[in-house]
């Protein structure tokens with residue numbers, strides 16, 4: 001049995017990763033969390049370098065999936081110092097310790113490292129983040145690969161899946177506006193997105209971890225994404241259609257969204273993982289129906 005340690009295991013993606021590895025008899029799993037620790041999740045503040053070191057040295061993981069981050073672009077824009085400590089400082093510490101312990105590290109990153117002007121993006125295309133969040137994740141990638149060249153950086157786009165509350169995902173939050181037919185809802189029809197199910201990303205991560213143990217040439221940057229291109233307006237319209245709800249109040253807004261600047265189309269080219277036989281893609285219609293049904 002191999003051991004995997006997952007940071008951010010209480011988060012939207014981390015919960016799916018925890019479930020995916022826990023469902024496999026081949027893995028012993030330790031999930032870390034912070035404010036939502038408890039039950040099977042160990043509380044560790046990732047910005048406490050010594051506590052992280054102690055936890056990793058004690059558990060001795062074969063694989064570490066580093067999913068924890070501050071990922072809300074507008075929060076990052078307003079709190080750059082705190083974000084740097086978590087998204088970059090904690091990542092550097094984890095990458096160094098994984099190197100010392102010979103643990104294979106998977107660092108989760110984002111399509112927001114690109115400026116969205118020349119899609120689709122291959123892993124080695126030039127990043128140019130438009131906002132502080134994208135920059136902090138890119139800085140995290142750089143320290144990961146500098147401190148630990150055997151690590152994998154896995155970039156993913158906008159995520160959805162089983163949510164604890166609708167606003168937990170930038171996709172499922174749209175359902176609030178879909179359901180509220182009392183007022184018109186302006187929905188972004190400018191940014192092109194590729195909503196990807198957290199369960200699919202979790203499968204990809206487990207497959208990478210399992211393949212890498214036989215094939216150490218798996219290292220560096222990889223991309224994973226669903227392949228259905230939609231705007232938030234199109235996602236909302238699809239939600240209304242699936243649940244047979246009125247959609248006249250949904251209005252397409254062709255302007256760039258307010259707040260931190262976002263890339264127009266940061267489509268990720270996934271051909272490297274496709275070529276390795278890694279991947280799973282849940283159709284949006286199927287995945288979003290399952291995610292939203294509890295909130296009807």
Ligand SMILES: NC(=O)c1ccc[n+]([C@@H]2O[C@H](COP(=O)([O-])OP(=O)(O)OC[C@H]3O[C@@H](n4cnc5c(N)ncnc54)[C@H](OP(=O)(O)O)[C@@H]3O)[C@@H](O)[C@H]2O)c1
Pocket residue numbers: 007008009010011012013014032033034035036037044045046047066067068069070071086108109110111137156157158159160169170
């Ligand atoms: N969500 C998306 O659409 C999206 C898109 C592209 C890339 N990503 C990337 O995917 C990864 C996972 O994102 P997510 O959506 O799962 O994020 P999330 O739902 O916001 O979860 C963040 C996680 O980080 C943990 N965390 C925050 N501060 C911490 C600290 N000081 N010490 C320890 N843990 C801490 C949180 O723990 P507690 O809640 O227990 O405090 C939580 O488990 C991130 O690296 C993100 O950049 C996400």
